[in-house]
Amino acid sequence: MSRLPSLPSALSARTYASTHVATAALLGLVLGWAVQHWAVPQYICRLARSGREVSGGAGAGLKNSGVVGEKRDGSSKAAEKGEDILMEDVDGDDATTDETDTDSESESEAGGTREHKMILVVRTDLGMGKGKMAAQCCHAAVAAVDTARRTQPATLRRYERYGAAKVAVKCQSEEELMELFVKARKAGLIAEYIEDAGRTQIPEGSRTVLAVGPGPIEAVNAITGHLKLL
Incomplete structure (x- = not known):
């Protein structure tokens, strides 16, 4: 007859087996977590990156071919219509x-x-502070350049090529300012004046600064050459 194992021996073997099973299960959980949270995302990111590169190259090719196609179609349609x-x-x-x-x-x-310049005519009778005058001059200069860009782009290019010179002079009244504005416009020069919003220092609607030019120096001097520097 075979000898039956003693109770302590049987319990030890069962405990040993259970320990191995638990250890294997824990190791499997750790490996599964690592694969799920690190290896798989890294692999997906590589696939996505390579996919974007491929699709980007294909898109660029389609875009280039589309431009060429538009040009060819436009030429053929023009030829058909004479x-x-x-x-x-x-x-x-x-x-x-x-x-x-x-x-x-x-x-x-x-x-x-330098063959072109801009003159900024500032009214001194309004009692504007230095900062206020500087701000109004900036507004007038920007308005004049915007007008030149729309109406006289060649003049603006020549004006900017040699430093975009600006000279600030002074006048004593709104009547004098507007008289200069009318003369400049009649002479074919760019002329823009600024009406203040009235938020600080001076009443709303006050005409503060007139920009004459950019324009040829001789033509601008014919309008503003008699004025004194600010």
């Missing part, structure tokens, strides 16, 4: 104008002299 001759005439006029501007600008560059 508009290509008209476009050539228009392009020829533009080219002539650009060449003229370029020639005149090149002559100015060759001389290396």
